[in-house]
Amino acid sequence: MIKQTGKSINLRLAALSDAEFILALRTQTDKTRHLNPVENNLKNQQQWLKAYQLRQQAGLEYYFIIESQQHEPLGLVRVYDLQPESFCWGSWLIKDGAPQTTAIQSALLIYEFGFQQLGYKKAHFDVRKANQRVIAFHQRFGARIIGEDALNYYFNYTYEDYLTIKQKYRRFLN
């Protein structure tokens, strides 16, 4: 079973029954202004999850629910656009009121998944230029901006970068 166990949170694969939780978070407008819009339609969300599950079974994409170890859903994060040398992660969203270390823990667990479990040596992701908080987050982790366009910064992150950070933040891992 694909699952990442952290210090006080876990990542588990999204199921069809998560459609309501996902839709509620993805339609919370103050949280999603830096993400692609999602239609507020449960049937469509369920359809999207069904199509995603086929991609997941083919090893093309992994959509995780971030949850407490008591199984309270706290957020979302996704691995996608698997290139020969690099995995992409994003669709990262944490609900209001989640414990303060949820962001650091979930980022560490995504890197554990991509680097250790899937065996990649590099990660890539893009962040909207207006999303200052998330840009700062990735820079504290040692990620590098390798490109930009009008809307986004494009980041790279290597396994070596991660090993340094993992040492520094090992108290946030299991």
Ligand SMILES: CC(C)(COP(=O)(O)OP(=O)(O)OC[C@H]1O[C@@H](n2cnc3c(N)ncnc32)[C@H](O)[C@@H]1OP(=O)(O)O)[C@@H](O)C(=O)NCCC(=O)NCCS
């Ligand atoms: C992206 C998202 C999941 C990040 O979670 P977050 O909780 O906002 O992350 P933060 O950077 O505030 O980090 C949480 C806490 O950990 C701290 N922290 C983060 N990285 C840290 C680090 N490397 N070292 C020490 N502390 C750190 C922060 O200072 C913050 O503490 P504070 O609450 O006292 O300020 C969240 O902002 C969100 O849901 N945003 C909306 C959607 C979005 O923009 N997604 C990203 C698209 S690219």
